[in-house]
Amino acid sequence: MMNPTTAPETVARPADALAPPTRDALAELLLTMADDDFVSGFTDSEWTGIAPLLEEDVAISSISQDELGHARALYQLLAEVLADGRDEDAIAYDREPDEYRHARLLDHPRGDWADTIARRFLYELADEARLASIGPGFKPLADLVDKIRREERYHRMHVLAWIDRLAKGGAEPRRRLEAALLAQGLDAPSVFTPLEGEAELLEAAILTRSMAAAEAAWRADLTTILVPLGLGLPPSIEPTAAGRREHSDAFHRLWSEFTSVRRSEEGVTW
């Protein structure tokens, strides 16, 4: 403070107005959203420098940067809600692999281009269904989601162009896309794993619909795109809690890479 006569101001944080069970539920929602974007952004950033076309190299790198930026903003909100002294970097990097809560869909390794496009397609549309379920109950999140959705329009346009291109691109691209959609489609409903505090979030209008209702909206969206292309929908599998808690060997390898700088020296920053 430059002026010592000014009394220190107590800053009212929006999360303070929430009842403890609602705050816990909000923290769970923010963690799942942030971890999904974070892991997705890191995995897809592996294409930088080796994407199939130069223009695509620029595109997938920019999209990955967006996803990591969305994750950072969500972790910042989470840090304010938790108020446990950790900042967004501590939350993003100082956890053990089994403490991450991203969906099993995002546990898959980068794979080939068709794997990446199938995963991005299933995730982008699922994320949109989830973002469309965020209500006005916690204004900082509602404001952030409004901004994120403007950017996500570009991601959707990008991945839909690729789905169309691979589906109509001849036998080999189509075969690879079908195989990738089949393999990753099994894990895609994991994005809609019910939250423990879902009832509290609905009550507080932080969510306007359940994860199950968001999944139904996602399936309707998928249908309008996949059916005209003669492609199959992901199977309806009831998501279980394990879908966000048990992670693959591929994720453990990714974790050891994205935490390597942070673990190299305590308190290290870029």
Place this chain on the structure above:
Amino acid sequence: MMPAVRESTGVDPRDVLAALDEIADPEIPAVSIVEMGMIGGIDVEPARIRVELLPTFVGCPALEVIRDAVASGLGTFGLEVEVDVSFATPWTSDRISPAGREKLRRSGFAPPPHMGGSRALPMIDGGGPAAAPAVPCPYCGSVRTTLENVFGPTQCRSIRHCADCRQPFESFKPI
């Protein structure tokens, strides 16, 4: 778009705005952060100047640089400076001022088509090239330009090509 200003001390908010207008966008130094529409509001309190900063993109990597530049640029007023990064007012490409648009063009960046409150992507949505507004080449002014890549070297820019002067150029994404 003029930021909202409130006054309650000897410091004139218009002077604060003028000081902010001296701070360049780190990625395009010809344009100030005020001309980019990144200032959501200025609040001059007895002991503090509060600036609401609107990120162009959520993950803009220049944000920390801009935040530090605002804090040091307003240091001359002798008050505490608080920079609040906010999404309460979403930044849109329509916030870039007419002067900012002209400076972008002179720096070789095509300014974004006006969104007019819509969330549509006029350059890619809405029934093909006929419906998309022309984006004039910043070098020769020709409207015979095509979108090469909606994604560009930074989050806020796309790559286009001019059929007349045959130059690739960057254009701002409408958002």
